[in-house]
Amino acid sequence: MSLIVTGTIGIDTLHAPTGSAERVLGGSCSYFAAAASHLTPVRVVGAVGGDFPAEHAAILESFKGVCLKGLERRPASRTFAWGGRYLDDMNRRETLFTELGVLEEAPPKVPAAYQDSQFVFLCNTHPSVQMDLLRQFPRRALAVCDTMDLWINVARLELLALFHEVDGVVLNDQEAMQLTEARNAVSAGRAILDLGPKFVVVKKGEHGAILVHRDGVATLPAYPADASHVVDPTGAGDTFAGGLMAHVALTGKGDFATLQGGMAWGTVMASFTIEAFGLDRLRTLDAAQIAERMKRFQTAARVG
Amino acid sequence: MSLIVTGTIGIDTLHAPTGSAERVLGGSCSYFAAAASHLTPVRVVGAVGGDFPAEHAAILESFKGVCLKGLERRPASRTFAWGGRYLDDMNRRETLFTELGVLEEAPPKVPAAYQDSQFVFLCNTHPSVQMDLLRQFPRRALAVCDTMDLWINVARLELLALFHEVDGVVLNDQEAMQLTEARNAVSAGRAILDLGPKFVVVKKGEHGAILVHRDGVATLPAYPADASHVVDPTGAGDTFAGGLMAHVALTGKGDFATLQGGMAWGTVMASFTIEAFGLDRLRTLDAAQIAERMKRFQTAARVG
Numbered sequence: 048m049s050l051i052v053t054g055t056i057g058i059d060t061l062h063a064p065t066g067s068a069e070r071v072l073g074g075s076c077s078y079f080a081a082a083a084s085h086l087t088p089v090r091v092v093g094a095v096g097g098d099f100p101a102e103h104a105a106i107l108e109s110f111k112g113v114c115l116k117g118l119e120r121r122p123a124s125r126t127f128a129w130g131g132r133y134l135d136d137m138n139r140r141e142t143l144f145t146e147l148g149v150l151e152e153a154p155p156k157v158p159a160a161y162q163d164s165q166f167v168f169l170c171n172t173h174p175s176v177q178m179d180l181l182r183q184f185p186r187r188a189l190a191v192c193d194t195m196d197l198w199i200n201v202a203r204l205e206l207l208a209l210f211h212e213v214d215g216v217v218l219n220d221q222e223a224m225q226l227t228e229a230r231n232a233v234s235a236g237r238a239i240l241d242l243g244p245k246f247v248v249v250k251k252g253e254h255g256a257i258l259v260h261r262d263g264v265a266t267l268p269a270y271p272a273d274a275s276h277v278v279d280p281t282g283a284g285d286t287f288a289g290g291l292m293a294h295v296a297l298t299g300k301g302d303f304a305t306l307q308g309g310m311a312w313g314t315v316m317a318s319f320t321i322e323a324f325g326l327d328r329l330r331t332l333d334a335a336q337i338a339e340r341m342k343r344f345q346t347a348a349r350v351g
Numbered sequence: 352m353s354l355i356v357t358g359t360i361g362i363d364t365l366h367a368p369t370g371s372a373e374r375v376l377g378g379s380c381s382y383f384a385a386a387a388s389h390l391t392p393v394r395v396v397g398a399v400g401g402d403f404p405a406e407h408a409a410i411l412e413s414f415k416g417v418c419l420k421g422l423e424r425r426p427a428s429r430t431f432a433w434g435g436r437y438l439d440d441m442n443r444r445e446t447l448f449t450e451l452g453v454l455e456e457a458p459p460k461v462p463a464a465y466q467d468s469q470f471v472f473l474c475n476t477h478p479s480v481q482m483d484l485l486r487q488f489p490r491r492a493l494a495v496c497d498t499m500d501l502w503i504n505v506a507r508l509e510l511l512a513l514f515h516e517v518d519g520v521v522l523n524d525q526e527a528m529q530l531t532e533a534r535n536a537v538s539a540g541r542a543i544l545d546l547g548p549k550f551v552v553v554k555k556g557e558h559g560a561i562l563v564h565r566d567g568v569a570t571l572p573a574y575p576a577d578a579s580h581v582v583d584p585t586g587a588g589d590t591f592a593g594g595l596m597a598h599v600a601l602t603g604k605g606d607f608a609t610l611q612g613g614m615a616w617g618t619v620m621a622s623f624t625i626e627a628f629g630l631d632r633l634r635t636l637d638a639a640q641i642a643e644r645m646k647r648f649q650t651a652a653r654v655g
Contacts, residue, residue, distance in 0.1 A: 136534055230440055230578035231557065237577065253535065254558035255572055266651050268559055268570040273541065274534035311655035341655075347570050348654045351615035351645075 050296035051090040051161055052079045052289070053180045054170025055150065056118070057127035058103070060143070061324055064135055065278045071325035072103040074127060075170035075193070078282030081329040082289030082316040084112030085337060087297045089289075090161050092117035092180065094149040096124035106326060119155045124148060137280055138252060157183040166296040168288060169213070171195045174205040181212055189301040191215040193288060199226045211243040214301060217288050220251045232257045233264060246306060248291070250284050256310055262303040267310045270318035270344050279324045283317040286329070290316030315341050354600035355394040355465055356383045356593070357484045358474025358497075359454065360422070361431035362407070364447070365628055368439055369582045375629035376407040378431060379474035379497070382586035385633040386593030386620040388416030389641060391601045393593075394468060396421035396484065398459040400428035400452050410630060423459045428452055441584055442556060461487040470600040472592060473517070475499045478509040485516055493605040495519040497592060503530045515547040518605060521592050524555045536561045537568060550610060552595070554588050560614055566607040571614045574622035574648050583628045587621040590633070594620035619645045 059073030076093045083089040089112055099120065107113060127150050130143035154176045167184050169177040169192040177192050184190065190213045198206050199222060206226075210216060216239055220232045227238035236247040236259025246260040251269075258265040290313035291306070298305045318340060322328040363377030380397045387393040393416055403424065411417060429452035437444045458480045471488050473481040473496040481496050488494065494517045502510050503526060510530075514520060520543055522530075527539035540551040540563025550564040555573075562569040594617035595610070602609045622644060626632040 231576075231581070233575045234578035251558065254555065257572075257575055264575045264651050265653070266572040266575040267654065268561075268572045271537045271561055271568045271570040272535075274538035277535070307653060308655040345654045347568055348652070349569070349611065350571065350649045350652045351612040 049090065049164045050083060050087055050166045050168070050292055051092065051164035051184070052076055052083070052168045052170060052292075053092040053155070053177075054079065054172065055127050056091075056093040056095050056107070057129055058099075059281060059325065060128070060130035061133075061279055061281055062131070062143075063133040063137065063279055066324070068279070068324035070100075070128075072106050073129065073281065073325060075282070075285040077107065077326060078285035078320065079168060079170060079289035079292075080107075080113045081110050081326050082286040082320065083293035084110040085316070085329070085332060085334070086290065086293035086312065088112045088114060089293070090114045090117055090164060092155050092157055092161065094119040094121055094124075094152070094155040096126040096148050097122040099126045106330065109330060117155065117158050117161055121149055121152070124152060131281070133280065137277055154179060162186070165189070166292060167191070168292045169193065170285065174198050174202050174209040178205065178209050178212065181209070189214045189295065191217060191288075191292065193217045193285075194222065196222050196225055207242055210239070213244055215246045215248065215306075216244045217248045217250065219284070220249050223247070223249045233259060236264075245301070248306070248310065250287060252280070252283070255314070256287065258303075258306055258310055260303045260306060265303070265307040265310065267314055268348055270314055270340070271347055272318060272321070277321050280321050281325070282320050286320040287313035287317040289313070311341070311344065315344055318344070353394065353468045354387060354391055354470045354472070354596055355396065355468035355488070356380055356387070356472045356474060356596075357396040357459070357481075358383065358476065359431050360395075360397040360399050360403075360411070361433055362403075363585060363629065364432070364434035365437075365583055365585055366435070366447075367437040367441065367583055370628070372583070372628035374404075374432075376410050377433065377585065377629060379586070379589040381411065381630060382589035382624065383472060383474060383593035383596075384411070384417045385414050385630050386590040386624065387597035388414040389620070389633070389636060389638070390594065390597035390616065392416045392418065393597070394418045394421055394465050396459050396461055396465065398423040398425055398428075398453040398456070400430040401426040403430045410634065413634060421459065421462050421465055425453055425456070428456060435585070437584065441581055458483060466490070469493070470596060471495070472596045473497065474589065478502050478506050478513040482509070482513050482516065485513070493518045493599065495521060495592075495596065497521045498526065500526050500529055511546055514543070517548055519550045519552065519610075520548045521552045521554065523588070524553050527551070527553045537563060540568075549605070552610070552614065554591060556584070556587070559618070560591065562607075562610055562614055564607045564610060569607070569611040569614065571618060572652055574618055574644070575651055576622060576625070581625050584625050585629070586624050590624040591617035591621040593617070615645070615648065619648055622648070
């Protein structure tokens with residue numbers, strides 16, 4: 048079943064207590080697609096500028112399951128670039144710079160060949176852009192959007208309109224509580240269900256994720272990684288969403304049990320992403336390593 | 352198999368956004384014993400003063416599985432009393448007052464009839480007192496201690512000596528990281544293993560708990576409660592330990608799989624404690640409610 052992701056393909060500069068990485072391939076769409084492609088083919092809709100390095104394009108192309116027909120190259124524009132620094136415990140980060148580049152221009156067009164896409168994930172961007180992209184998938188079976196605190200603050204009405212159109216929402220716990228003024232993640236999820244979607248996945252970083260669905264609640268811890276294996280948390284949430292949606296697309300269903308299973312795949316994929324800067328760990332990953340990590344996670348997170 | 356708990360039986364005054372409770376029965380030992388008693392008989396070693404209300408004694412006696420032969424009444428002394436206020440998100444609290452009372456005197460004596468106890472839990476108190484109590488159980492099969500930031504700061508050497516004698520340690524994530532200077536709960540647990548114990552349970556409050564054992568790592572989320580059901584978090588950690596140790600004592604084993612199973616029982620028992628002030632919810636609990644909650648938890652926390 049065809050999976051598609053829309054979002055940012057960018058150039059990241061990262062500083063962490065574990066080291067630094069200068070102008071590496073980043074962006075939510077890149078992380079999502081790289082992770083999902085290990086499980087199922089994934090189509091990409093995004094835009095980059097004339098400065099987008101050939102080696103970054105080569106990295107995207109190296110993921111066999113990633114289809115780049117929807118990647119727009121705009122020679123006169125600049126690629127989105129972001130710089131960030133992680134603080135000591137790696138749970139907090141500060142933004143050093145943001146160069147919007149192509150994100151200030153018209154959103155990318157969805158190629159005609161992509162309009163039959165069934166499973167749609169809209170990475171975080173202005174909710175009006177997400178809505179515009181969503182409408183270009185008339186045959187969608189299931190659509191899910193991410194968002195962030197910025198849009199909750201400056202584009203709340205557009206965000207609420209989007210929530211009415213999607214099947215699911217993925218967002219961080221702090222954002223979910225900010226949006227709903229709920230006191231915990233479960234209650235925030237329930238409050239968001241009242242805004243339209245059938246399910247909400249509340250991401251809690253190193254503490255896992257909670258699925259609040261019209262048919263039930265699921266909760267999953269993160270993979271219990273040693274601190275020495277946590278090199279760069281960038282993209283963990285997007286990778287989680289990629290693993291989750293890949294499982295949904297593979298299964299062809301969006302019911303509670305499928306989403307619960309998808310959360311485990313998302314958790315496993317995210318556990319790899321954080322082991323290296325940028326997409327480095329996802330590039331060297333193979334099916335046997337994924338299967339082994341899933342087995343370990345199932346053992347570690349077994350209930351009784 | 353005989354389970355015993357040593358610790359504080361106190362009088363709590365609690366303030367929370369959900370309401371207040373004046374001079375209710377509290378103390379780590381009370382919470383532990385009340386929770387454990389729903390699963391297996393439990394012996395109590397603790398001391399109270401002449402001011403200990405008859406109705407609080409009646410509450411302890413109302414838990415059929417709790418044996419109070421080791422409860423010392425000291426007419427000329429005062430019972431430990433504590434007052435605290437929970438802040439808005441219920442994850443942080445401030446201490447309003449602490450009256451040590453009997454805790455400033457000699458620790459309670461372990462009755463001769465208790466010296467054959469096999470499964471020993473030492474609730475948080477000065478590690479020298481814990482050590483003294485531990486030595487009074489020569490036939491113990493498994494001993495576990497709790498601790499807190501205060502002792503890490505002012506009695507580190509005594510704490511390290513205790514860690515050499517016990518089989519397991521239970522403590523909060525912040526305390527575990529403070530003690531070891533590790534960057535996350537898993538690494539903190541591993542660092543504590545190097546200090547002597549066979550296993551460490553790192554409690555993360557609403558984010559669950561992680562077991563770091565010489566034979567593996569287990570991770571479990573908390574029960575996904577609606578915020579409206581969280582009335583008073585006091586005693587959640589002690590209740591968790593009570594459920595965990597009750598399962599260990601029932602099983603008669605302290606291996607990785609048994610402790611992993613015990614964490615689920617601890618999680619379920621804690622999910623009840625927080626639903627009311629003090630021990631109120633544990634008093635009305637029955638076996639059918641516990642079994643149903645466990646079933647719900649297993650469904651919610653299933654991996655894939």
